[in-house]
Amino acid sequence: MSGLIGIPFQPKRYRRRLHRSRLIRASGESILRIGYLRLKSNTMNTREYNFWFVLQRAEDVPGEWTAHCLELDVVSQGTSLRHALAMLNEACFITVCDDIFAGRDPLDRRAPARYWDELYKIVGEGKKADFSTLEESKVRSIGRQVQIKCLLMQPAIRPVKVQHRPKVPLAWTEPATAQACCG
């Protein structure tokens, strides 16, 4: 059976060429590496992360909004509320991908307590609102929960051929030894 998802059985030579071309495109960056892993994989799992985002009008840069993901402690910014949200989504995706590929838990980086206090203040004192209908001119800071789903494609585990070469023989074949063992 072919190891490629969604690609029917192909002659062996063609398959090899296809693998090589995709490999060249995957030039070491994490997002592309997902594509590369998808090609050779046959196992997958999904990870879901719930993140709290705090979006605020940047006080020092006019016209900009800052967005802070508290679980990852990643900050990004954009020219509008929606742009800042999109930028932070991208930043979170980069961070989660890089951490997973480096073998780290993305949730190990947590924002300091003072940023969480800001969120508790917004959630405690603010009003519940629909994000799609929010008007930028009327708000200063927003707390929002976002769920990010990562579909991880893991490479297939191939059986590795191991040649056992024991230094001490496991069985004695010479008649003299066999006699000694039996006797």
Place this chain on the structure above:
Amino acid sequence: MPARFSNLKRALEKLGLTVTPPNGGSHWRAMLNGKTYPIPAHHGDKTEISEKYIRGVCDCFHLKLEDLRKLL
């Protein structure tokens, strides 16, 4: 105090971080010891990076804010 992206990039490189260009998006990557922190640069080198972001970088890589400020 905000800083220009080009200045921030130069300062981070002087502090020993590796800054790599984006791969399709608008975030550069600052890396140190395998840890990544994305830098928003939606207006290219002229992007004004807010104070909150600069504090975030310092917290992430355990840099002193004053050291980074001197280099900006």
